[in-house]
Amino acid sequence: MKYIYSQQELKIPEGVKVDIKTRIITVEGPRGKLVKNLGHLSVGFTRPKKDIIQIELHHGVRKEVACLRTVRSLINNMIIGVTKGFKYKMRYVYAHFPINVNLDKNADGNWEVEIRNFIGEKIVRRVTMRPGVTVEASKNVKDQLELTGNDLENVSQCAADIQQICRVKNKDIRKFLDGLYVSERGNVEGEA
Numbered sequence: 001m002k003y004i005y006s007q008q009e010l011k012i013p014e015g016v017k018v019d020i021k022t023r024i025i026t027v028e029g030p031r032g033k034l035v036k037n038l039g040h041l042s043v044g045f046t047r048p049k050k051d052i053i054q055i056e057l058h059h060g061v062r063k064e065v066a067c068l069r070t071v072r073s074l075i076n077n078m079i080i081g082v083t084k085g086f087k088y089k090m091r092y093v094y095a096h097f098p099i100n101v102n103l104d105k106n107a108d109g110n111w112e113v114e115i116r117n118f119i120g121e122k123i124v125r126r127v128t129m130r131p132g133v134t135v136e137a138s139k140n141v142k143d144q145l146e147l148t149g150n151d152l153e154n155v156s157q158c159a160a161d162i163q164q165i166c167r168v169k170n171k172d173i174r175k176f177l178d179g180l181y182v183s184e185r186g187n188v189e190g191e192a
Contacts, residue, residue, distance in 0.1 A: 004066045006071040007056040016079055018053060020045045025075060029082025031188075032150050036078060041067050080085065081150040085188030088159045091142040094178045096120070099166075101180075103135055111135045113145070118166055119178050125165045130154040145180070148188050156185075 012018050017183075019026040023038045037061040042064065046054045055071050057064060080086070092099045097120040106112045111129040118125065129135055129147075133154050138144035145162070149155040159182050 002059050002061055003057075003065050005056065005058055006060055006068055006126055007054055007096070008068045010053045010072050010144075012051045012053060013079065014051075016083060018075070018079070018091055020042070020053070025078065026080040027075070027082050029079070031082050031085050034081055034151055036074060038071060038074070041071060043067060043071055045054055045082065061067045077152045080135075080187070084173070085148060085150055086152050086155045087186050087188045088147040088155055088182055089138070089184040089186075090145040090147065090159060090180050091183040092145075092164060092180055094119075095176075097178075099143070099180070105138065113162055115166060115180070119168065119176065127158070127161045129158045133158045144183070 015030060017028040021029075023041070023043070025036045025038060027034045042057070042060075044056045044058075046056065048054055053075065055068050057068055060067075079088065092101065097117050099118055100116040102114040102116070104112045104114065106128060110131060111134060113127045113135060115125040115127075130149075130151075131148055131154070132151055133149040135145055135147050135158070138146055147155050147158055149158075162180050163182065168176040168178060
């Protein structure tokens with residue numbers, strides 16, 4: 001069954017500039033600028049008012065109509081990113097061998113996380129952060145990393161990369177719970 005006309009609306013807050021050209025979305029705000037290419041999705045954009053974006057689709061089947069909400073969420077996440085930013089907190093979990101984490105900038109200017117002594121292994125695990133993601137050890141909490149950035153996809157993917165490089169292999173994962181896990185997600189601004 002085809003839906004003749006489907007649409008989603010998104011309100012743009014003050015101080016944020018959203019520009020859409022050929023399905024390339026540019027969002028500018030107080031924290032910076034984000035660009036995303038949605039050229040692979042067949043949706044249309046209109047601006048009925050200055051502060052409202054309308055995402056619409058004609059003659060779409062159910063899967064295509066589902067993309068409308070996805071596009072709306074993607075643009076909304078970009079708006080939140082350039083106004084508040086995103087922050088992920090990760091805790092080290094270990095039973096015996098203390099995990100040693102070093103933070104460093106590589107030649108490209110991106111942060112690199114180096115994990116040593118994970119369940120006593122000699123292997124050094126390295127994860128390179130994506131552009132625009134900064135990582136630091138928490139000042140007031142022991143064994144905690146803080147990942148911050150404007151792009152939600154980059155920040156959350158970096159957290160996932162760190163978590164997945166510390167998977168326990170060939171052991172009972174119910175007993176060996178060691179690793180680095182996301183403990184909290186939130187925004188950079190608006191914290192107490």
